[in-house]
Amino acid sequence: MTNITTQHPFGNEITLDILLNDFQKSKAWEEKYRQLIQLSRKLPALPNELKTSEKEIKGCENKVWLGVELNSDGKYHVYGDSDGRIVKGLLTIILTAVENKTAQEIADIDMLAIFEQLGLANQISQSRTDGVNAIIARLKSLTSQY
Template identity: 40%
Template sequence: MTDRVDFIVNYPIGAGTGLDGDFIRTLLGQSTSWDERYRQLLQLTRKVPALPLEWRQTELEVSGCESRVWLLPYRDNNGIYHFVADSESRIVKSLLITLLAVANHQPADKIQQIQVASYFAELGLAQHITPSRTNGLQAVWKKMSDFCALSA
């Protein structure tokens, strides 16, 4: 495996990592206010490695995001999809972590069942995310979904 593929496949967010959707639901469900949720989200960024600078290439950037966002997709030989997403903005990175928590290290059929808007509403985040960040998250989600459809 190349270093990049190894980094993507072993990225510590998603199914089987402990930092999955159930963890996020529990973490944010215990928060009693938006300020506390916001703090919890920002702390998530310390739990995952940053994308190495040499992989922050233009062709990996997701257009439609207010802040710069990079997405590295990979499909392994077993049909499992792996993603790394990163941003220069800590809050955007925390929202990307929240998204990857439910979608990463999964087969395409599970990924396609995810309703991103419902998930963010369930977490109590939807009403706090600016329209430009919502558009950016939708752009990332579309790119992930398109990758699943094209590489299946």
Template identity: 35%
Template sequence: MTRPIDAALNELADEFELLGDWEERYRYVIELGRTLAPLAEAERSEANKVRGCASQVWLVTEPQTDGSIVFRGDSDAHIVSGLIAIVLRLYSGRPAADIA
């Protein structure tokens, strides 16, 4: 069973709390972005592109048979990739109702 989003968010907040200043937190976000699984070139399509971002961002959604949704994503900007990793950590693999 997936733990509640609030618990995942609290864990993430605790990790950031351990880091000293904003520069360490910034570096940590970039490191999180480096953990993203690469997208196939075909997945970097217009259909998966997130509109309205200054950076290029792609988000792939994969509905699962159990009702959960797995997300994968990437960006051409290091910090944005890290932010994507945070969003995926919080929401990927959860039922649509929990995400909403």
């Protein structure tokens, strides 16, 4: 059962198809940057009690927290937060792709291909790319533990 304090619209009301459609309309990097910031505003802040060192991801430029809950149907609710707007926007894309998926479905997702389709792969800095990779690795590790 999804925890009320970690609910978000990503993967439910906001789907990958919606994101792909929205990002493909944006040609300039500045427009994509604005979209990331708008997405970050739609991700509710995690309560401080969930911003623990166990949930914090190392290797990110900004602070990032990531957690998972296994639902009774074997699918995951994935939640997170970041103190950086762009990183938080990138996190929302990851949440959109993995929300309500099984561990195997999450393991099979090629997040870098999704960022490529959105036109973001070549636009984000190497340190942010490293951070995205750290988030994805942590997510796959967390969901493979169950």
